[in-house]
Amino acid sequence: MTTTPDAGLRQDRHLATEIPGPLSQALMARKDTAVARGVGTTMPVFAARAAGGVVEDVDGNVLIDLGSGIAVTTVGASAPRVVEAVEQQVREFTHTCFMVTPYEGYVAVAEQLNRLTPGTHEKRSVLFNSGAEAVENAVKIARAATGRSAVVAFDHAYHGRTNLTMALTAKAKPYKHGFGPFAPEVYRAPLSYPFRDGPDVDGGAAARRAIEVIEKQVGPENLAALVIEPIQGEGGFIVPAAGFLPALQEWCRDNGVVFIADEVQTGFARTGAMFASEHEGLVPDLLVSAKGIADGLPLAAVTGRAEIMDAAHAGGLGGTYGGNPLACAAALATIETITADGMIERAREIEALALARLERLRDADPRIGDVRGRGAMLAVELVDPATGAPDAELARSVAAAAHAQGVIVLVCGTYGNVLRFLPPLAISDAQLEDAFDVLAATFTELS
Structure with a gap:
C-alpha cells in the first residue's frame, strides 16, 4: 500500500485568489x-x-x-491506509454500540494501546470520543481506585471544555469565562516554565515548589490524582525543565496518588516518540490519548495499570459512541502507518x-x-x-x-x-x- 498523497491535489502552496476567496x-x-x-x-x-x-x-x-487540525491528522489528512480501512469498515457496519454488541476493532485498539504506552505492567484501556471526555473519565477512575476526591492540575494547563475539564484548565478566556460554577475539589500547582522561571529554577527546584503547594493546600491523603501534560499544548507548548516530571511521578508513587499523563496533543509520534512521556522515562499510572490516535476520526482513550483501571464498577465507564467501529478502524490503520512509514x-x-x-x-x-x-x-x-x-x-x-x-x-x-x-x-x-x-x-x- 502506498502512503503518497492524493495525486489529484497539488502539494505546493498556491494562491488562486486572495484569502479569503x-x-x-x-x-x-x-x-x-x-x-x-x-x-x-x-x-x-x-x-x-x-x-x-x-x-x-x-x-x-x-x-x-502547519496545524494538522490541532495535532489530529498526524500521519496526513486522508492517509491512504486510513481511508481504505474506514471504507472497508463502513461497508460492514457503522455502529452497534460496544456495550450492546461488542466488536473486535475496539478490542484490537485496546490491545495496541496496552502494548504501545510506556511500561511493561499489565494494562487495560477504555475508549471514548474526545480528549476532554477521556480526561474526565481518567479522573473518575482515579477517584474510584483511591477513594479520594481532590485533583491537582497545573498553571497554563488545558484539558478540555466539559465542566470538570474546564475546572482543570487554567486559561479563563475563551474556555471558562461565563460558564461557571465549575466542578469542585480541583486545585492548581505551579508548573516548570523554563523561559519564565529563569536559569535558577531547574526541574528539581520547580518540582519542590509544586509539591510544597500541593502538600500545604491539598494534602496527599486527600488527593486522588495529579493531571499533567508532558508538554503543554494550549498553554504554550511549554516543555518542563528536565527532572520536573520524574520528581512529580516519584512523589505520586510515594503518596498513593494516581499520576495521569494527558497525552491528547503529544501522543502518537508527534514529539519524536510514540508518547512524550518516554522522553523522560515516565511510566504514568494512567495515560490519556486522543487527537492523533485516529487521524481525524473521533476517538480517545484512557490506558493504565490494570488494578487502577479495573477499580470502576461494571457499567461505570462507557458511552454510546465510545470506540465507534469506524474510528477504531482508523486508529489501527494510523498505528500501522506510524510504524510502517x-x-x-x-x-x-x-x-x-x-x-x-x-x-x-x-x-x-x-x-x-x-x-x-x-x-x-x-x-x-x-x-x-x-x-x-x-x-x-x-x-x-x-x-x-x-x-x-x-x-x-x-x-x-x-x-x-x-x-x-x-x-x-x-x-x-x-x-x-x-x-x-x-x-x-x-x-x-x-x-
Whole structure:
C-alpha cells in the first residue's frame, strides 16, 4: 500500500485568489447565520480537500498545513491506509454500540494501546470520543481506585471544555469565562516554565515548589490524582525543565496518588516518540490519548495499570459512541502507518529542520524570546524585547499575515503570544522550507 498523497491535489502552496476567496466568503456568511456565535474559526477559508502537507480551500487556494487540525491528522489528512480501512469498515457496519454488541476493532485498539504506552505492567484501556471526555473519565477512575476526591492540575494547563475539564484548565478566556460554577475539589500547582522561571529554577527546584503547594493546600491523603501534560499544548507548548516530571511521578508513587499523563496533543509520534512521556522515562499510572490516535476520526482513550483501571464498577465507564467501529478502524490503520512509514523518525527530522529555521529567526529578531518543543510540536514565544513582556498582538499579526500567504499557523499560550507549529508528519521538507520562508518574510515585514 502506498502512503503518497492524493495525486489529484497539488502539494505546493498556491494562491488562486486572495484569502479569503469569494466562495469562502459566501460560506462564512452562511456560517454566521446558521452556526452559534460561540464557534470561532482561526482562518476565514473553507476546506474542500486535504492530503499530505496541504489543505485546499473551496476557491482552489492550496495552503501549507502547519496545524494538522490541532495535532489530529498526524500521519496526513486522508492517509491512504486510513481511508481504505474506514471504507472497508463502513461497508460492514457503522455502529452497534460496544456495550450492546461488542466488536473486535475496539478490542484490537485496546490491545495496541496496552502494548504501545510506556511500561511493561499489565494494562487495560477504555475508549471514548474526545480528549476532554477521556480526561474526565481518567479522573473518575482515579477517584474510584483511591477513594479520594481532590485533583491537582497545573498553571497554563488545558484539558478540555466539559465542566470538570474546564475546572482543570487554567486559561479563563475563551474556555471558562461565563460558564461557571465549575466542578469542585480541583486545585492548581505551579508548573516548570523554563523561559519564565529563569536559569535558577531547574526541574528539581520547580518540582519542590509544586509539591510544597500541593502538600500545604491539598494534602496527599486527600488527593486522588495529579493531571499533567508532558508538554503543554494550549498553554504554550511549554516543555518542563528536565527532572520536573520524574520528581512529580516519584512523589505520586510515594503518596498513593494516581499520576495521569494527558497525552491528547503529544501522543502518537508527534514529539519524536510514540508518547512524550518516554522522553523522560515516565511510566504514568494512567495515560490519556486522543487527537492523533485516529487521524481525524473521533476517538480517545484512557490506558493504565490494570488494578487502577479495573477499580470502576461494571457499567461505570462507557458511552454510546465510545470506540465507534469506524474510528477504531482508523486508529489501527494510523498505528500501522506510524510504524510502517517511520513516522517517529520523521518527527525527529522535522524537529531538526524546523528548529534550525526557528533558531535562525530568533538570532535575527529579539522579539522571538524563546524557541521550544519536541518533534513536530514546536513553538516560538513572542515578547517585547525591552521588557520580556508577552506580545500577543505580534503573534496575531504574524499569524494573520501567514494565513494571507497560504500558511496555516496557530496561536496559543496563556498570554496569547505563542506561535505553534504542528505539521503533519507526511509533510515534505520542501513544504516546510516554503512555510518558514513565508514566516521569515512576515517577521521582516512586521519589523
